[in-house]
Amino acid sequence: MGRHRVVILGGGFGGLYTAKALRRAAVEVTLVDKRNFHLFQPLLYQVATGSLSPGEIASPLRSVLSGQRNTRVLLGEAVDLDPRRKVLILADHGADGEIPYDTLVVATGARDAWFGHDEWAQHAAPLKTIEEAVRIRHRILYAFEAAEREQDPEKRRQWLTFIVVGAGATGVELAGALGEIANDTLKHDFRSIDPKQARILLLDGASRVLPPYPEDLSRKAEASLIRVGVRPYAGVRVVGIDESGVNVEHGDGRTEHLAARTVIWAAGVRASAFGEILARRAGAALERGGRVVVGPDLSLPGYPEIFVIGDLAHTTDRQGRPLPGVAQVAMQQGSYVARLIRRKTGGRRTGGGAPNKPFRYRDRGDLAVIGRAAAVARIGGFHLSGFLAWLIWLFVHLMYLVEFSNRLLVFIHWGFLYLTFNRGARLITGAEGPEEL
């Protein structure tokens, strides 16, 4: 009999950390992803705002895992599953359509959710992939270019209005970076407009920015946002998005039209489509947002050889509150599942034995950065803000970037940005003219 075959679906934080933790295990690992790189999503907004290049926050999965002899990487899209025959089925590109497994780890993550308004996708730019980040960069930079050429003051004002929907960490960080672009980066670049006239509106249905954070940190983040020229609009519900802007409803039922040419969507996600395949083929129950309900050891009920981790899994803390869809959770779940697999295949307790110790999330805190040298952080019971929080943010993000070369390059880019406000990656690529979504 050959070695135990572990198939990991998805090369995000969950899948990659599972694979890395199986480095020395006596198993055969196959990592399948439809992209050839691991994306460091927490810094995606910096690609969207021209501080970093795509290559700096993405690492080829092959090169990350090339030293790991028990692991192969396959570029492919999983389209089905046969849990009885234990095979994963890939979209056919002429070859190798079925991947047999002894253990399957599903870590396909999340995608955008439009809250039942799929037509908004035509007008609001989401930020989940490298391509979407480059498109947002295009739209932001093109808006300033169009304003420079526009003679009509009202139209110019619409080009210079930017709306970010969703004041979670991504929305807050993106809006903060936009504020810096308008106030510092582009300060001397235009002749007809003053980029400082840009209005950046940050909308959220909750009563404050960064709703999951402690309230004092939300207030500090709000103050930092206002300092870089962002206007937080808390407690408003988005009721419409079209090419002219965003319609919102205030808490008192009053509605308002916010005219803007650039709308960015940072308002929530739902689980990836593979959850539906698990529901159809293996009877998985789906929770709010399409997340798959798993047992305490992250396995699919009735299928102890299938694990679901990361943003696709619905997991809770001891108080029964759902765990957030963040990298920390996915990484810890990946390491946990790898530990279970090592134990099972280590030879000591094959075939049943004691039940698995349940997964426990160790919450290490939250971090969000708002423009230059300002951040808010919750670390265990401590609440930090300002320069110290920013230093911690820098350190943590550099530490978790996957490749050493990327760490160095990002560090240098940030150094330049800090010293000169210059954003090197300010290219408008893709289609010419305004990018029609």
Place this chain on the structure above:
Amino acid sequence: MGRHRVVILGGGFGGLYTAKALRRAAVEVTLVDKRNFHLFQPLLYQVATGSLSPGEIASPLRSVLSGQRNTRVLLGEAVDLDPRRKVLILADHGADGEIPYDTLVVATGARDAWFGHDEWAQHAAPLKTIEEAVRIRHRILYAFEAAEREQDPEKRRQWLTFIVVGAGATGVELAGALGEIANDTLKHDFRSIDPKQARILLLDGASRVLPPYPEDLSRKAEASLIRVGVRPYAGVRVVGIDESGVNVEHGDGRTEHLAARTVIWAAGVRASAFGEILARRAGAALERGGRVVVGPDLSLPGYPEIFVIGDLAHTTDRQGRPLPGVAQVAMQQGSYVARLIRRKTGGRRTGGGAPNKPFRYRDRGDLAVIGRAAAVARIGGFHLSGFLAWLIWLFVHLMYLVEFSNRLLVFIHWGFLYLTFNRGARLITGAEGPEEL
């Protein structure tokens, strides 16, 4: 009367160097480009082969010129010209359609030429823009991925065959980088295929690679190419390109089908379409490849206030041989035209006076790099090759990169590449699956 208005069309080497040389002139400069960045085209093949990121070889025109108070940058596409009213007409994006000029400098460069076979564009990937470089990167990396998944040996062989058409500097440098990718960068990355089995064919109609170079350097370049696994096919004429590969005709009339899934086009250019507008509106004569015939001072015959420079201009050396379409020529022509404009507007000899001293090209030499630490160089009368030529190549390219931050980042990337063979920017972005051209 306002200041003398200089409108520069195109932000490549010619246009940008004209603008920079007018830094302290008492004129109003408007630089118009349809892209918002200056592209350092000599390193485009490094983006295509995953050594560099797009942002590292492109600099936003606005930020390059932001300190230059007499200069504004407009993002726009010139679609027409009225030389009698002296206005340049931009594609209408709702505003500012006509740009009046006192002096117009046209530097719109070159585009791909398919030698009358436009249908080849569907199958062979050209390399003139950032987007095309990223697409070539996609195709190269995807070919290795597809080969890894392919079971049929013949199909696998087709995925692992790469054909570069054109053995000028771009083709030679690209083929050399491809050789390095197959032999070093990807060495440990695959489990089913050995990337060294990749066949890289470099085709050219001339009898040797780098035809404009002295023959001894062509021979040295050929030896270096063979060392990194490239097979130069000199003296073959491409007679067909389709999805199955390339048909060539040898010098003896024998034809051969070269089966390959990846074909890259580096075989020549023709002048940009603005030459045709100059012909229609100002009676410009077009030479071979659509280049505009200009007078000794680079002005359009009959229009002393319109200059044409760079790849769009047909200019010759003292022996009447056409000047090559390289950055050096465009840069020197830009500086020359700026000098004429400074003289005309400097107040000393307004209104006629002595005729302009004709433009003279100072040929500083040629440089091409072939893989790791190997290059060929002609500098004045000296022929160099190997490590020394490579060092000179490094130095010259870093020196001419426009921004200091890019110089540092490219230097670091090259350092990593030299030490580890690792190409960081190995992302397959854009469409998923094989990129259909």
